[in-house]
Amino acid sequence: MLISNLEYIPGxxxxxxxxxxxxxTVRAKHVGRDIAATLKNIFGGELRGYTxxxxxxxxxxxxxxxxxxQALGANAILNVRFSTSSVAQGAAELYAYGTAVVVESV
Structure with missing residues (x-):
């Protein structure tokens, strides 16, 4: 499956x-990650648990x-985008979407 954030695939x-x-997918934060994140907010650094x-x-x-x-018979997805939204306190949805197509080589 070819996946691209472009509106086409060259060639x-x-x-x-x-x-x-x-x-x-909807994901919730883990208490252990929250504690580590709180410490990182004080001392600085990457929040690896959240990453x-x-x-x-x-x-x-x-x-x-x-x-x-694939269920539709596509061999490529074009113009792929991501979006996030808060669903509840401590939980967020990550949403991916694009256009399913069939492509052939030129």
Whole structure:
């Protein structure tokens, strides 16, 4: 599956437009990560626990979007974007979306 944030893939021609595909996940903060984050806010530095949490969430949202595209018969997803929103205190949704297409080499 080709995944791109561009509206096209260089050297490929879109032959079929299959529509919007999406994937999301809602993640909550971990108490241990909150304690570590509080200490980092005092002393400074990267909040590695949150970095890992967001990386995992992005990968899961992408995998769900890709599975939806494969079910439609797509071999590429174009114009991929990410969005986040707060769902509840301490929980956030990470949402990935794009356009499922079939592409062929030029």
């Amino acid at each position: 490929r021609t879109v032959t079929t437009h299959l529509g919007l595909v999406q994937g999301s 890992e949490l967001l990386n995992d969430a992005r990968q899961e949202a992408l995998a769900r979007m890709e599975a939806q595209a």
